[in-house]
Amino acid sequence: MANESACLVLVFLCVTALACSAQTNETDAPAEVINLVGSIELINQSLYYDNRLVAYRGEVVGPVMMRGDYAWINVHDGGYAIGLWCPKGDAKWVKVSGDYNKRGDVVEVSGVFNRACLEHGGDLDIHCISLTVLEAGKDVPHPVNERKKMTAIVLGLVVLVLFFERIIWGYKATEASIRSPIWKIFFRIRKNILPGVIAEIAFTICLMTIALVVCVVVVFIAGVLR
């Protein structure tokens, strides 16, 4: 019984001591508050944040680059992209990197910010402690604008017409000098058929105009006579 009591007291004392020591640690060295900081602030206030624990959030842009047991991930938060030096295991969580066709994974990291990292040749970077993928990346569709498509087709046709116009007008003076039958057809179209069609249409338009003028005059004279 006495032994049991002694054991209980001993356990109680140990637990109390541990609790006290834990409490002391908490008061002596409080866990650093990790602030979510943007890239512009990090670069603007780089001296302040140097070697501090920060949290940073943004989209992964460009491919993840594996370097031994670590990897470089560049993360853009809308201001600038900052390089994250992550353990290979963390980097493997990143599945989609942002480019023209994709929006990359949105990640949040906590880590130590370095203004001029001595380990990495003076780069401004963050050495990751933890990495969380907040939002998975996705494809970004870029549908072709219908108006642009039509404009391209119409302008392309105009260029084709001008090209053939230049070929026919510029180099082939007489039909006899053209050997290719296809060019002969083009030449005839340009030399005879096209001007002929234009002339006939122009004649018809003139005729209609004259008729219209005649009608107007007739109506006018009739009005006067009445």
Next chain:
Amino acid sequence: MIDRKDLRLIGFRLGNIVLGVGLMMLVPSAVAVAYKEWAILADFAISISVSCIIYFIARKLLYTNDTMQHKHSMAVIAMGWIVGMMIAAIPLWLSGSVNSYLDACFESMSGWTTTGLTLVPDIDHLSYSMNIWRDIMQFVGGCGIVIFTIAFLVRSGKGEVKMYLAEGRDERIYPNMRTTSRIIIGISLLYLLIGTILLSLVGWYEGLPFENAVYDAVCYTMAAFSTGGFVPHSQSMLFYHSTLFEVASVIIMVIGAFNFALHFAVLSGDRKEIYRNVEILTLTMTVVVLTIVTTSWLIHYNVYSGSVVLFRKGFYQLISAHTTAGLSTIYPLQMSKEWPSLPEFAITIAMLLGACACSTGGGFKALRVAITAKLFSREIKKTIYPRNAVIIEKYHHLTDTLLRDDYARGVLLVIIGYIVLFTLGTIITMLYDYNIVDSMFESSSAVANAGLSSGITSPSMPALLKVTYIFLMWAGRLEIMSVFTMVGILYVGMRKLKRRYSL
């Protein structure tokens, strides 16, 4: 005097340049097909069609066989770069890659002039074909738009020689312009191939997927060799976090900053030329002096410590500025926030001094710096030596050359022109409440076609500042004299119009 015949000739030649720019868009169009970017393909199709239509109309209405004179060449070159800017801006604008047509014009002028200042708000999501288009502009602009036009579109003649010289090139490799143009393009393509292989291997080694490594290598080689600065990542060189990649890019940048005539001499077997050439010696000297200033100040102010860090951050910005490449391993804000004024000023000076003459780079050019130094040395000697002493200054640039007064006067005129433009740009930037060091930095970057930024250049900057920088990039690339000629022609034309209509 300018008459209707002159305008006809100028208009006809401009039509050729427009067609040239349009045909260059076939390359990014092919990339758009390869990456299935159909929306972007439509933008390129429209732009190519527009340029072809303009060409056909110009040919139909303005065709002439007249020979070009000096005034025509100057005007064609000066206006050709503006017309080229406007045509090249169309796909950028149509695709929505930039916020406005003015921004698109800024971007294309920055590309043609190999400056590298950008107004694209989201480079990381820019299409592959548009990135290639930006890089092609740089690559072609580095050789010269006219070089490409001469090489492929027009017959070689007297007028083309003048156009070539008006495009800011002092030397001809061969008397025949078409041969000279093809040599320049050949050298550029050779280094594009070498650079692409080198950077692909480095990128692959550093963890990039092979396809991305090759694509990035093409873009970065074009950016580095043409001393441009347009790259497919918003972080520029910082994206890779790699010493190897940075070292490889420095090699390509420095080679890009060499004179094409020097390239030709060295590649033809005269390898000693590289150690004797006055431009290379001057470039080496200024790089060494400015590196000492920059790195010692950075270490003095505890901005960086350690030789590797100083090399990657201090020297890299300096060499990038001196070659006017504009690739960067720090964020633009870092320079204005963390760096003391002196290193920033040293980099401003490096940008102004620039690369070699007849290279892809901008700035005063090492040859002019060397000649100015020789001129000073001669004047000092004149005061020291007896009055009747004959003082001769010589320099070695491909051959041993005597310093001539008329050439030295031309050199000084161009340098004064650059300083006037630089001052003008600085004053206009300062009007928008930017501090003097940042204003000097940004306007020197524009006028010397360097492309480094202290953070001023952004899509939200005032429109007047965008127009000012477009002007600075253009005038700086054409080395000022073509611009003055064009202003003169416009002035005479306006006076004639005024007299004709008795205004």
